[in-house]
Amino acid sequence: MPEHRTTGRFAVVTGGSEGLGLAIAAALARDGADLILVARNRDKLETAAKELGRHGTVVHTVPADLSAPDAPARIAAHVGNLTDRLDTLVNNVGTAHFASLADTTVDEMNTMWHLNVQVPLLLSRQLLPALVNARGSIINISSYWARKMVAGRHSAAYSATRGALNSMTRALASELGPQGVRVNAIAPGAVRTPQYERSYLAPMTAEERTAHDAQIEHSYPLGRLGTPEDVATAAAYLASAQWTTGTILTVDGGLTIR
Ligand SMILES: NC(=O)c1ccc[n+]([C@@H]2O[C@H](COP(=O)([O-])OP(=O)(O)OC[C@H]3O[C@@H](n4cnc5c(N)ncnc54)[C@H](OP(=O)(O)O)[C@@H]3O)[C@@H](O)[C@H]2O)c1
Incomplete structure (x- = not known):
């Protein structure tokens, strides 16, 4: 068994048990962070924690469904029991329903708005004191769908939530910069997760x-x-780039320049 030694630097990664979130967690751990992973399924969380802990990283897991109204407060309480300083918050969980205008339902709109926009905002608010204490940063995982439309894949409601997340990122960067907190986003292209x-x-x-x-x-x-590691490299950069805030970093193999 490896020796697990706390570094005193913490990163919260939502959806950190799989896909982009797991790769981002691994990259932040390589740069010296203790991890706090949030996801619904306990078994997947434990598997991820075991894998990430193999090289001595301290990994805490918080089983929670971010679509539950009390999730941001519960997660913040969990984090508060571990630390009063948070270096990195990665708002990675999101959801997409593609449907034509005629077929888009209010339920789908509300689900996407809640998970893709409100949860990042509410979790950032809950964790703000700890982020301020560490002069930390928020990284929102957005998507190319804010800017790039694809013929035949109707995305109005989904694209609107990604555009909103990008605008929120820039607005929070402006608001929180004076408190020493940086806020950036990554807009990945399609990634094989x-x-x-x-x-x-x-x-x-x-x-x-x-x-x-x-x-x-x-x-x-x-x-x-893309690979999850392509996005994780960008997240590690944003976590450490001390004079970068309000950026929507495109990581998409060039998709959106065409
Ligand atoms: N893959 C792509 O091509 C791509 C491209 C652009 C943007 N993105 C965005 O990148 C983010 C990550 O995408 P991904 O492809 O890695 O897969 P994903 O299926 O969106 O995320 C998987 C992770 O999120 C957790 N999760 C999902 N719903 C949750 C909820 N309600 N509450 C708590 N945890 C939840 C999963 O664990 P549990 O199932 O156990 O909860 C797992 O750890 C998403 O926001 C996605 O929209 C992805």
Whole structure:
């Protein structure tokens, strides 16, 4: 068993048990953070904690469904029991429902607005005193869908929430800068995560998969999907970039320049 030694520097990563969140957590741990991972499924959290702890990182887990109204306060209470200083908050959990205007339901709109906009805002508010104490930073995981539309994939309600998250990032950067807290976002292109595999690639027929791969090669100047590590590299940069705030960092293999 490795020796787990606390560094006294803390990072909260929502959705830190899988995909982008897990890779971001690993990158922040490599830069010396103790981790506090938030997700719903306890088994996945424990697996992630074991994996991240292999090299001695201290990993705390908080099982919580961020869609529950009391989740931000409960998470903050949990963090408060561990530390009064927070170096990094990564608001990574988000959700997407694609539907045409005619088929978009109020329930879907509310779910996306809550998880993609309100939760990052409320969690940031709950954790602000600890972020101020550490002169820490917030990193919001947004999406290329704020700026780039795709023919045939109707995204009005989803894209609106990503645009809102970007605007919120810039507004909070302006508001919190004088308190020493930086606020940035990352706008990833499509990244091959377990979620992307499950919901997008797995249901495809062989022909659809061939068309998908050709489309990726054509649309992305760098010719491939992203990896979670591509995004994690950007998050580690933003966590340490002491004079960078209010940035929406595009990490998308060049997708949005075409
Ligand atoms: N993958 C892409 O191509 C892509 C591109 C652009 C932006 N993004 C954004 O990047 C973020 C991460 O995406 P991802 O692809 O890594 O997968 P994801 O399925 O969005 O996130 C997976 C992580 O979030 C947790 N999670 C999901 N819903 C939760 C909830 N209600 N409460 C607490 N935890 C929750 C999951 O654990 P549990 O299931 O155990 O809760 C898991 O740890 C999302 O905001 C996504 O929209 C992804």
